[in-house]
Amino acid sequence: MKLGASLPAYRSYALEELKEATDNFDASSLIGEGSHGQVYKGKLSDGTFIAIRCLKMRKRYSPQTYTHHIEMISKLRHCHLVSSLGHCFECYQDDSSMSRIFLIFEFVPNGTLRSYISGLPKQRFTWTQRIAAAIGVVKGIQFLHTGIVPGVYSNNLKITDVLLDNNLQVKIRSYYKLPLLAENRGTMGAVLSSPGSRVSSQARVKREDENDVYDIGVILLEIILGRSIMFYNEVSVLKDLLQVSITTDDIARRSIVDHTVHKECSDKSLKTVMEICVRCLSSEPSGRPTVEDVLWTLQFAAQVQDSWSEGTPNHED
Known part of the structure; x- marks a missing residue:
């Protein structure tokens, strides 16, 4: 795809390549570990850095079982997604069934968005950034919903899943609700859709779209306030704080914004982002905007901010 043109083509890797890239999966190459398996940082022979997710199979399946899943992963190419570069199957020698699957992703070097929002003051992003x-986050989610068939919804997105590349462009790292990873956690059959469900496909997609919009709202909340949100019970309190500030004057609005940016943002831009954030966090899913609405509103806020920063007659304060 054009958006992933700068990345090497998706391909199958040999296990020996991955061993060489990670010094035989040495502990010094391990950069993460969790319920989805281990993640290693590696360096290919051509100098390309990669992230390798190692999944141990709890049941024995043939490589053909995962062909469809791997094909879906290979399609996740977008400038705001951590893109997959390939895979490697490791099989048992006695019966050729699966023992491990390795998923190879591009390596994104500059940490998470949170560190640029609520980290060291000198490192924090400007309002424009x-x-x-x-x-970028919303465009990545929009691609997951509409760029592949079937779309990938309810991605359980957190600000710590948003990484920054060499150009400080955001890239979403997600497990994409893929059946491959669900099976690895011992829930075979937990696929993207649920055949036989009484909920219609259209209603299910709309509900799951609304889940992603809520998660976008939590990220926007952290972006506005410049503080880490560690617990979901904080969200409703902080949302109410934003709701009240929207109806007051610009001085009150700026008083709750991250102090490193509160003087540099246009009040109209700030208010616009606050309003869409509150809508995203609506307790009633049906009251949340669509991903397209969120994207349009944020792009408008960016235009307003640019005009204000340039000192054009259109600025409002």
């Missing part, structure tokens, strides 16, 4: 990062 924050809106651009939010737009």
Whole structure:
């Protein structure tokens, strides 16, 4: 795809290549570990850095079982997604069934968005950079919903899943609700859709779209306030704080914004982002905007901010 043109083509890797890239999966190459398996940082022979997710299979299946899943992963190419570069199957020698699957992704070097929002003051993003990062996140989610068939919804997105590349462009790292990973956690059959469900496919997609919009709202909340949100019970309190500030004057609005950016943002731009954030966090899913609405609103906020920064007659304060 054009958006992933700068990346090497998706391909199958030999296990020996991965061993060489990670010094035989040495502990010094391990950069993460969790319920989805281990993640290693590697360096290919051509100098390309990669991230390798190692999944141990709890049941024995043939490589053909995963062909469809791997094909879906290979399609996840977008400038705001951590793209997959390939895979490797490791099989048992006695019966050729699966023992491990390795998923190879591009390596994204500059940490998470959170460190640029609520980290060290000198490293924190400007208001303009924050809106651009939010737009990137929404574009990534929009691609997951509409760029492949079937779309991938309810991605359980967190700000710590948003990484920054060499150009400080955001890239979403997600497990994409893929059946491959669900099976690895011992829930075979937990696929993207649920055949036989009484809920219609269209209603299910709309509900799951609304889940992703809520998660976008939590990220926007952190972007505005410049503080880490560690617990979901904080969200409703902070949302109410934003709701009240929207109806007051610009001084009150700026008083709750991250102090490193509150003087540099246009009040109209700030208010616009606050309003869409509150809508995303609506307790009633049906009251949340669509991903397209969120994207349009954030792009408008960016335009307003640019005009204000340039000192054009259109600025409002």
